[in-house]
Amino acid sequence: MISLTAAEIADLTHGRLTVQTDVVPSSVVTDSREVSPGSLYVAKRGEHADGHDFVAAAFERGAVLVLAEREVADADGNPYPAVVVKDAVLAMGALAAECVRRIRSGREQRGEDFTVVGITGSAGKTTTKDLLAGIFSAAGNTIAPQGSYNGEVGVPLTVFSADEDTRFLVIEMGATGIGHIKYLADLVKPDIGVVLMVGTAHAGEFGGVENIAKTKGELVEALDEQGTAVINLDDGRVAAMRTRTKAKVLGFTAAPATTEEVEARNVVVTDEGHPTFDLVLPDGGPSVRVRSRLIGGHHVTNLLAAAAAAFAAGIPAEDIAVALSSQSAASRWRMERIEREDGVTIINDAFNANPESMRAALRTLADLGQGRRTWAVLGAMLELGEDSIREHTAVGTQVVRLNISRLVVVGREARALYVSAIQEGSWGDECSFTETVDEAYELLQNELRPGDLVLFKSSKAVGLRHLGDRIALPPRAGSAGDSAAGDAANEGNDLQ
CATH class of the missing domain: 3.40.1390.10 (MurE/MurF, N-terminal domain)
Structure with a gap:
C-alpha cells in the first residue's frame, strides 16, 4: 500500500x-x-x-x-x-485515486512504465481479469482484484494492494446504474479500457438494455487520446462504442476481420470443452495457437479480450499465447469442473447468471454431455425486471431443445423456467421443481448415477453454488449414487 x-x-x-x-x-x-x-x-x-x-x-x-x-x-x-x-465509501475512493496518482508519478519519475487496465461488461469480467493478470504476471509486478471486487468498495480495495513496485494494475468494473463506471474510471484513470459485451443482466435496475450500453461505454469515454479502447466487435452495442472515445480503438472478433483487429481463426472446441484457435494480432506477424484450459466455447470472447489488452500493453504475441494456454480457472464457481470419484462430473457455474451466460452454460453442458446423462440444475436469474418471465421461459425452452436429460428448477422465482420446459417437451419425471435448495439436494443425492454430468447455474443470491459444492462431496451411504470413495472430491478453483 x-x-x-x-x-x-x-x-x-x-x-x-x-x-x-x-x-x-x-x-x-x-x-x-x-x-x-x-x-x-x-x-x-x-x-x-x-x-x-x-x-x-x-x-x-x-x-x-x-x-x-x-x-x-x-x-x-x-x-x-x-x-x-x-461518506466512508466515497472517502475510500478519494484515497484510491491519490494512491494511483502517486504510483504513476513515482514510476514516471524513475523512468518506469505503469499500466492501468479497466475491464467491464455484462458477463466475463472476472474471467478476463484473471486471464490478463496471468499474462501480465510474467512481465512484471501485477495487482488484480480478488474474486469479483468490482464496485465502489472493491475497486479501492484492489488499488490499496498496489505500491511503487506495481507494473500492471488490472481493475474489474461493475455497475448497477448509469454513472457507476464513470465514477470508477475517474478514480483509476485507465490507460486501456476493455468492454466485453452488453447483456440483459440487471436490466431491471438499469431501466433497459440501452442504459446498460450507455453505462458500459462510460469506460471508453473516460480514456484520453493516449489510451486504447479494446472493444468486442461481435457485440453490436459494444462495436458502436467506437465513436464514443478519443482513444485509439482496438477491436477483437471471432469473425473475419481487418488487419487492424485482434482475431480468432480456426476456432475448435475439444471434446473436453476447451476452446482452441489461431490468434492473429495486428502486428503483421504470424498467428500463434491458443489452447485454452477453460471450459466452454463462449470463453473465446474472454480470451480474445485478454489477448487484445495485453497486446495494447506491449506484450509479445508468443508470450500472450503461452500464458493463455497455460491458465485454467482462477476464481471459484465459474464453469468450475469437479470430478467425483464415482464418475459424476459437476460443472459449478452458479456465481452469477443472466440470459447470455445461461445460454452459454447450457450449450456447453450439451456439448460435453454427448453419450452421458446430463442434468441442468437451474435457479433464478435475478434483476431482470419486467423481462424476467420472458427470459426464464426462453431458458426452459432451450433446455428441451438441447436434449438435456434432466432439469431441476430451484425456487419460485424460476418457476417460469420449469413451466416452459414442461410445455415445450411434455416432460414427466425428466423435469422437477423444488421450492428449496435442500429439497434439490435430496433429489440429486437420491437420483444421481455414476457417469452423470451436472450443471449448476443461477444468480449468486439463489445459492446454487453452495449446492454444487455439497453435491461435489462423496455420496452418502444408501443413496443411488453410492460409491466406495471416502475422500471429498477436489473442489477446484475455476473461473467464469
Missing part, C-alpha cells in the same frame, strides 16, 4: 481527525475480522450490519486508525483514533 499519514488521509477525504496521531496505516480493510496490525479499518454501513459496531474489535486486532462516519469511543469514553467523514 502507498504510505499515507493520518493527517494526509484526513486532508484527502475532507475529514476530521478525532485524535492527533502520526500513524501510517499499512493496509486497508472493510471487515474487522480481516484486520492485521497496522490496518486502517473502514467503518462503512452495510446492508446487514454497521461497521461502526465493530470498531472496538478492529482495534483489538491491531487497527491503528478508523475511517468512519461518526466518532466512536472506547469503554472509558475516549474516542478511537479516527478520520470522521461524511
